[in-house]
Amino acid sequence: MDFIIDSSILQSLLLSVIFLAILVEIKTGGTGIGALLGIIAAGVFFGSSYVKGLVSLYQIAIFIVGIIFIIIEILTPTIGLLAGLGVVAILYSLILAMGGDIDAMLMMAISFVIAIIIFALIIKKLPTSKLWRKIILTKTSSxxxxxxxxxxxxxxxxxxxxxxxxxxxxxxxxxxxxxxxxxxxxxxxxxxxxxxxxxxxxxxxxxxxx
CATH class of the missing domain: 2.40.50.140 (Nucleic acid-binding proteins)
Structure with a gap:
């Protein structure tokens, strides 16, 4: 069990799922598809590390606050500020959870690239939210x-x-x-x-x- 929890491959996979969940949730505008995926991945990621004493409640709290900010952004007609703060909080908490060093940042970058690739493959099949249209303008409205x-x-x-x-x-x-x-x-x-x-x-x- 220790080997599975400490595996960098497993951590990278869980990070990829978390990033993918955030992207899906922003794209779909709160359908819950991304939220369920992210909650499961984040639960395994933080839960296993917390049991071993590798993360603190402070780091978990920062992650939860980030998720809350993104949810508020999706459900309210704001300008995108809360979504930005939410993403920053999530990234910060994940970096701290993995040690807060260069290796942690490298693993996060690799995981994010993997999530982007998977997201690019499924993006056309997902409904578009107003928040997503704020972030990405694919064409000029005529x-x-x-x-x-x-x-x-x-x-x-x-x-x-x-x-x-x-x-x-x-x-x-x-x-x-x-x-x-x-x-x-x-x-x-x-x-x-x-x-x-x-x-x-x-x-x-x-x-x-x-």
Whole structure:
């Protein structure tokens, strides 16, 4: 058992799974697929090391705080700051857990590359969240595709539309053939549901399920 826990190959594999889980969760916008994968991998990674006295509760707490920051970022319409802080906290806790030296950083880099390769292979099969669109812009939105660039959203007030992506509470809807990023009043709204725009606050379009 000691050999398995101390194996650098196993640690690298677990790190890869954790990184992959974070990427999947950000990409899918809180579907829980990445979260479940990450919790299992992190539990094995930190649990085995904690039993042997190699990590402290402080390091585990930093990791958990990082995860919480990312979850808050996914569920709220912020600018990405919390997601950045969450990733930094997670990386810091993992480096500390592996000794905090150059070898730890090298193992982390290798694990991250492995996670990126796997993620690249499955990325097209995963749904896209609003947070992911903030981080990665793959193409320019055009009016021909139904996107609008006008900052005056008042014309959408009280109009009805269809939810294109799940609102958790942010997501996309289609109104008058335009694809818009909106925020629900706080409740979860499923894809395909009908909504009505109830308030415009600057660049924010607030909707309610009909």
């Amino acid at each position: 009016s021909e595709e139904g996107y609008v660039s006008s900052v005056d959203y008042s014309r959408y007030l009280h109009k009805e539309g269809i939810v294109l992506t799940e609102l958790r509470p942010s997501g996309s809807v289609k109104i008058d053939d335009d694809v818009l990023d909106v925020v629900s009043e706080g409740s979860y709204i499923s894809k395909g549901e009908k909504i009505r725009v109830v308030k415009i606050e600057g660049m924010r379009i607030i909707v309610r399920k009909i």
